[in-house]
Amino acid sequence: MSRIVLVSNRVADLNKAGQAGGVVIAIADVLSKRRGLWLGWNGKIGEKSEEQRTKPDIVEVGGATVATLPLSSREYKDYYLGYANDVLWPVFHSRLDVAQFEAGYYQRYLEVNRRFARALHPLLKPDDTIWVHDYHMIPLGLELRKLGVENSIGFFLHIPVPPSQTFLAIPEHRELARGLAAYDLVGVQTKVDVANLIDYLQDGVLGRILQDGRIRVFDREMSIAAFPVGIDVDSFVGSRPKVLREPARSVTRLIGVDRLDYTKGLPQKFRAFGRFLEKNPDYRRKVILSQLAPPTRESVLAYVDIRHELETLSGTINGKFGELDWVPIHYIHRSTPRKMLVDVFGDSRIGVVTPLRDGMNLVAKEYVAAQDPEDPGVLMLSRFAGAAEQMKEALIVNPYDVEEMADTIKIALEMDVEERRERHRALLDGIRTHDTFAWCRSFLTSLENIRRRRPPTGEPFEAARKAREAKGLASGASRHTRLL
Numbered sequence: 255m256s257r258i259v260l261v262s263n264r265v266a267d268l269n270k271a272g273q274a275g276g277v278v279i280a281i282a283d284v285l286s287k288r289r290g291l292w293l294g295w296n297g298k299i300g301e302k303s304e305e306q307r308t309k310p311d312i313v314e315v316g317g318a319t320v321a322t323l324p325l326s327s328r329e330y331k332d333y334y335l336g337y338a339n340d341v342l343w344p345v346f347h348s349r350l351d352v353a354q355f356e357a358g359y360y361q362r363y364l365e366v367n368r369r370f371a372r373a374l375h376p377l378l379k380p381d382d383t384i385w386v387h388d389y390h391m392i393p394l395g396l397e398l399r400k401l402g403v404e405n406s407i408g409f410f411l412h413i414p415v416p417p418s419q420t421f422l423a424i425p426e427h428r429e430l431a432r433g434l435a436a437y438d439l440v441g442v443q444t445k446v447d448v449a450n451l452i453d454y455l456q457d458g459v460l461g462r463i464l465q466d467g468r469i470r471v472f473d474r475e476m477s478i479a480a481f482p483v484g485i486d487v488d489s490f491v492g493s494r495p496k497v498l499r500e501p502a503r504s505v506t507r508l509i510g511v512d513r514l515d516y517t518k519g520l521p522q523k524f525r526a527f528g529r530f531l532e533k534n535p536d537y538r539r540k541v542i543l544s545q546l547a548p549p550t551r552e553s554v555l556a557y558v559d560i561r562h563e564l565e566t567l568s569g570t571i572n573g574k575f576g577e578l579d580w581v582p583i584h585y586i587h588r589s590t591p592r593k594m595l596v597d598v599f600g601d602s603r604i605g606v607v608t609p610l611r612d613g614m615n616l617v618a619k620e621y622v623a624a625q626d627p628e629d630p631g632v633l634m635l636s637r638f639a640g641a642a643e644q645m646k647e648a649l650i651v652n653p654y655d656v657e658e659m660a661d662t663i664k665i666a667l668e669m670d671v672e673e674r675r676e677r678h679r680a681l682l683d684g685i686r687t688h689d690t691f692a693w694c695r696s697f698l699t700s701l702e703n704i705r706r707r708r709p710p711t712g713e714p715f716e717a718a719r720k721a722r723e724a725k726g727l728a729s730g731a732s733r734h735t736r737l738l
């Protein structure tokens with residue numbers, strides 16, 4: 255079996271993979287089993303002279319090799335905060351209105367990717383399988399190809415792919431597409447993402463779908479497939495809350511757990527809860543919304559705005575409905591220990607996961623996994639979270655429709671135990687089948703099969719065609735296209 259080489263913006267602490275959860279557990283597992291290598295930024299911001307550095311610091315952790323480089327402060331500002339988080343993050347989440355298309359960001363983004371490629375090149379072996387992660391690193395594969403690397407290189411995008419017209423608004427969209435075309439396999443979270451990417455490649459850069467389902471673009475042939483990210487289910491199952499469940503407690507908790515990000519739909523969630531209280535006075539004093547929202551990317555301006563908006567909104571709703579002995583919204587702007595999170599999920603009757611747009615949303619899966627199967631809570635899930643494509647037994651809502659969300663809170667609170675159990679059983683089955691280890695295995699198997707000229711096992715082109723049809727788009731495939 256060939257060695258696995260991972261590249262991502264940050265590397266996680268492999269000694270604490272269990273605490274990090276999500277994809278890190280699966281990645282740590284595969285790295286140690288296949289004596290892999292992981293290259294990324296070490297989280298440090300150094301001098302300008304670091305920009306010349308292509309020799310990473312290397313440590314061995316549990317059979318894997320971790321190679322890291324620092325960024326200079328200019329690189330941190332233009333590559334990380336700038337192009338990655340002020341251009342690609344908002345545009346890929348369909349928020350052109352907050353994107354900051356500043357001159358110089360893209361150039362530095364490219365330079366950092368080039369430097370990381372140069373740092374990786376001497377560490378590579380001829381049969382390594384290379385797996386590049388996320389929007390910070392789109393050009394990395396092409397930079398490796400320019401250095402003569404012919405290995406299988408796959409790329410996985412953890413965030414959504416926007417509709418073609420939105421993608422086209424990025425001034426450097428052609429360069430990004432050229433970067434994507436350097437990979438043998440591009441993995442995305444959902445079938446809709448596959449369809450959006452194929453649309454864009456056809457509309458924006460004259461991509462052509464081949465007979466075997468691959469896409470030909472810029473003289474290269476690439477496969478695109480969906481590999482929905484999962485969780486490590488067992489780290490959530492079986493933990494029953496002791497801390498929070500006091501027999502005498504009479505309030506029912508709705509829980510929200512989201513990084514404080516403008517894509518998470520937090521103002522809409524607060525408004526919907528306020529509207530619910532307005533429409534249902536009988537429920538006042540009987541329910542609370544606990545929203546845990548740890549800080550993130552606080553040096554990006556749009557994040558300062560959302561923080562102020564939420565503080566004002568929670569204050570307004572608490573001021574309007576609160577009593578001396580009841581505060582309707584508990585808003586906590588801090589990180590919470592993972593163990594506590596599992597307990598709070600298990601203690602909450604409704605999981606309110608209502609992002610305006612989200613690549614997958616692991617909180618939705620974690621909430622379901624933490625429920626008591628005999629008396630499970632109800633998941634309220636945005637139709638615009640990638641997770642909604644799999645989690646059809648949740649109560650699916652439109653996060654822009656405050657009225658609908660307010661009414662759905664009532665439906666969830668009043669759902670009988672039989673229906674809750676049935677929905678929970680189906681959701682948990684799906685989460686178990688598509689857990690984080692299955693995600694990792696299926697991406698790597700697909701990438702390695704491409705080298706052996708076998709089709710990917712992820713959601714293939716056919717799924718993309720169906721998704722396009724479901725969206726009412728004309729299919730880009732000719733009728734005789736052989737499916738993957």
Ligand code: ADP
Nearest residue numbers: 275511512513546547548588589590615616617
């Ligand atoms: P995103 O990747 O956009 O942040 P996800 O829902 O996919 O969204 O993943 C978020 C992860 O961060 C989840 O595993 C969740 O448990 C964790 N998390 C979110 N909020 C907190 C918090 N307040 N404290 C600790 N962990 C959190």
